[in-house]
C-alpha cells in the first residue's frame with residue numbers, strides 16, 4: 001500500500017514536470033531507484049577553461065549561442081586582442097570593461113592561463129567552473145601539426161615521430177616562444193608548471209587543487225557523453241548542446257604515431273597523462289552517480305539524432321570541407337601550422353530564422369567572438385576580423 005502511494009506520488013511529479021516543461025534533477029542512489037532533488041534552474045554564470053586542442057572551440061560555440069539566447073554578457077578580450085592574455089597568467093585587466101563592470105560577467109570562455117584569484121575578480125561568486133581534457137597522445141599529435149610554426153621544439157623536427165623519438169633534443173625549456181604546446185600543455189593551461197618534476201606528492205596536490213577549483217571536468221574523447229553530462233549539470237536543455245564539430249583537421253594533415261611513440265607521449269607528457277587518467281575516472285564516476293549509463297546513452301542517441309537532423313537542414317555537404325571550398329569567407333576557420341582546418345558551406349534558400357540558426361552553428365571562434373564584442377560594445381573600435389551580421 002505504502003509502495004503504491006509512493007509510486008502514484010512519483011507519477012504525479014513526473015506528469016507535472018512534463019506538463020510545466022520543468023527540468024528535473026535526479027540523483028541515482030542505487031540501481032533502479034532515483035531520488036528527486038527538486039527543480040533545477042539553468043546555470044548562467046559559467047567559467048569554461050578553454051584548454052588547447054581539446055574540442056574547446058566546439059564547446060565555446062555552444063556557450064556563445066547560449067549567451068545570445070539569454071542575452072548574457074561575456075568576459076571578452078580587451079581591445080583588439082583575441083585571447084585573454086595567453087600564455088601569460090590571466091589577469092582581470094585582460095577583460096574588456098573589467099574596471100567598470102567588476103565581477104558581473106556571465107560567461108568566460110576565451111583561451112587563458114588559469115589564475116583563480118584573478119578570475120574571481122571578473123566572475124560572480126556563484127559561477128560554475130568547468131573545463132575539458134583530451135587523451136595526451138592524440139592531443140600532442142594535434143598540437144604538433146597545428147603549432148608546427150610556433151613551437152621551437154616542433155619547428156626543429158621533421159614530423160611528430162621524429163620529435164617523440166628524442167624530444168629532449170628538440171625541447172629546450174628555457175627557450176623563449178611557444179614550447180608550452182610541446183609538453184604538458186593542459187597542465188600549463190590549468191596554471192601549473194609544465195616542466196615540473198613528476199613527483200607523486202606534487203601531482204596529487206595539483207589534482208586536488210583542480211578538483212577544488214572546478215565543478216566539472218569533461219573528456220573530449222567522449223564528447224557526446226560530455227555534452228549530456230554538461231547539460232544535466234547546468235540544467236540546460238538538450239537542444240542547447242547540439243553542435244557541429246568545429247576546428248577539425250583534414251585527414252591528410254593527421255600524422256600517425258608509431259605504437260612506441262604513443263607510449264612515449266605518456267612519459268614525455270606524464271603530468272598531462274596523470275591529469276587525464278584521474279579526470280577520466282571521475283568523469284565516469286560522475287555519470288554513474290548522477291545519470292546512469294542507460295539514461296546517458298538514451299540522451300546521447302537523442303543528441304546525435306538532433307545533430308543529424310540539423311546538419312541535414314543546414315549543410316550543403318554531409319561532412320566538413322576544406323577551407324578552400326568554403327564560399328563565404330566569413331565562415332572560413334583560422335588556419336595554422338601544417339593543419340588544414342575544415343569548415344562548412346550552408347544550403348541555399350534557407351528561410352531567415354533557419355539561416356541564422358545554421359550560421360551560428362558554423363561560425364568559427366574568432367568571427368563569433370568579434371561579433372559578440374561589437375554587440376556588447378557598439379561604441380568601441382571593432383576587432384580586426386569580419387563577422388556575419390544576423
Ligand SMILES: Nc1ncnc2c1ncn2[C@@H]1O[C@H](COP(=O)(O)OS(=O)(=O)O)[C@@H](OP(=O)(O)O)[C@H]1O
Nearest residue numbers: 052053054055056057058142223245246247248249
Ligand atoms: N565534437 C568533437 N568531438 C571530438 N573532437 C572534436 C570535436 N570538436 C572538435 N574536435 C577536435 O578538437 C581539436 C580542436 O580543438 P580546439 O578547438 O580546442 O583547438 S584550439 O586550441 O582552440 O585551436 C581538433 O582535433 P584534431 O582534428 O585532432 O586537430 C578537432 O577535430
